[in-house]
Amino acid sequence: MSGKREAPLLRTPDLEDAPEERENREDWRQSLFEWFQLLSIVLVVIVSLFTFVVSVVGVDGSSMYPTLHHRDLMLVQRIAYTPRQGDVVVLRKDNTFDNQALVKRVIATGGQSVYIDYEANTITVDGQLLEEPYLNYEFDAVYGDDFMAERVDLDPQYANQEFTVPEGCVFVCGDNRNHSSDSRVADLGMVDERYVIGRVLVVFFPFSHFGGVS
Secondary structure (H helix, E strand, O other), X not given: OOOOOOOOOOOOOOOOOHHHHHHHHHHHHHHHHHHHHHHHHHHHHHHHHHHHHEEEEEOOOOOXXXXXXXXXXXXXXXXXXXXXXXXXXXXXXXXXXXXXXXXXXXEEXXXXXXXXXXXXXXXXXXOEEOOOOOOOOOOEOOOEOOOHHXXXXXXXXXXXXXXXXXXXXXXXEOOOHHHOOOOOEOOOOOEEHHHEEEEEEEEEEOHHHOEEOO
C-alpha cells in the first residue's frame, strides 16, 4: 500500500445549467421592466384623470349644510358638463370672495325666470315652486323662522321681484340658505357658466359622509 494521498477531486460547475440561470435572470429583469412600465402608465392615467377629468375639492364653511359639511372632501366632474338646475357645483368667480372656490346649488340656468319669496322662504322658477327638502332653515329669536332676507346682504334687484337669468349664466344658492353668500348678493350675483369648475359627484371623506351628492 502506498502512503501517497490522492488529491481531492474538484467539482466543476455544470455548464449545462448556466444558460438556464441566465434565462431566469433575463426573465426576472423583463418582468421588472414590464411592471415599471405598467406603473408608469397607471401614474400617467391617474395624473391625467385628476388634472382634466375630475378634481378633489374640500368644503370650506357651512353654506351647503346639511348636504355638505365643513372639511368634506369631494370628487368634482370637470369635463363634459353643462350646468343643470338642481346640480351642486364648484365655481370660482374672478375678484370675488378672494377668488376662493365656492360650492353652491344651481337654482336656475340661462333663460329661466326666478322669484324668491323671503317671507315664505320659497323660490319659484318658471312659475313652479321648487321643492327643496335639502334646505336648512333655522328659527331666530329676533327675526323668527323667515330671517333669510335679514341675514343676507341682498342685491335689491333679486329681492321680492321676478327676474330672468341671462343666457350663459346660472343663479346659485347655498342649501344653508340663511347662512350663505350666493347669487342673491351683489358680490357674486349671476355666475357665468365659464366660472363653473364642475359638478360635485361624491363625498369620499370622511368615510362617515361617504356618498353621492344630489
